[in-house]
Amino acid sequence: MISVSVQPAPIDLPSELAAVEIKGAGGIATFIGTVRGDDGVTELTLEHYPGMTEAVLIGLAEEAFARWGLLGVTIVHRVGPMAPGDHVVFIGTASAHRKEALESCAYLIDRLKTDAPFWKQERRGDATEWVEARASDADAAEKWA
């Protein structure tokens, strides 16, 4: 089962985790990305490309599902303004054994960072700044090729 959501609403972790707990799964891996409050950031706003973003995430979920023979994949990504500590992204993978769940979960967050059209803007008080893409993220995604 594949479930993808791009939403302004806060991520309901207990519900999302329950949804990825597939009967027969021997292992469930999750990744939760949160808004860092370091460096004086007071707000983080996520912009996305409606339609394309969802399509890319579904494509990545389908790839992971097939590559690791998964039983379930859930990707939830929040958009709009968020505060430090808020959850930005939830990824859950379910498989018969832990290795497939852990690897596919790492794959999905690495690829999401370089392949899904989202853009982060940080606010520090009255000043806003668009976050620049990092070469280390591209390297992390490359290693799964």
Next chain:
Amino acid sequence: MQLLYFAWVRERIGVGAEDVAVPEAVVNVADLICWLSGRSEGHAAALAEPAKLRAAIDQVFVSLDAPLAGAKEVAIFPPVTGG
């Protein structure tokens, strides 16, 4: 052709979307960026450094030398930073 802009490209141009009739001489995304730069000061500021831009045609990532033939929707934006 429907154009979409995101993040600082959108902010500098001042709109998130616009419809344009593209001249025949504009054959690929790089040509489009160059041609759009002449539309306003905002366009010029947003599109001054093509190396910092990425694009999608009909919601699929493409390189800047991708041909525009048949494109309905072209998006121009900075490198993505989600997750």
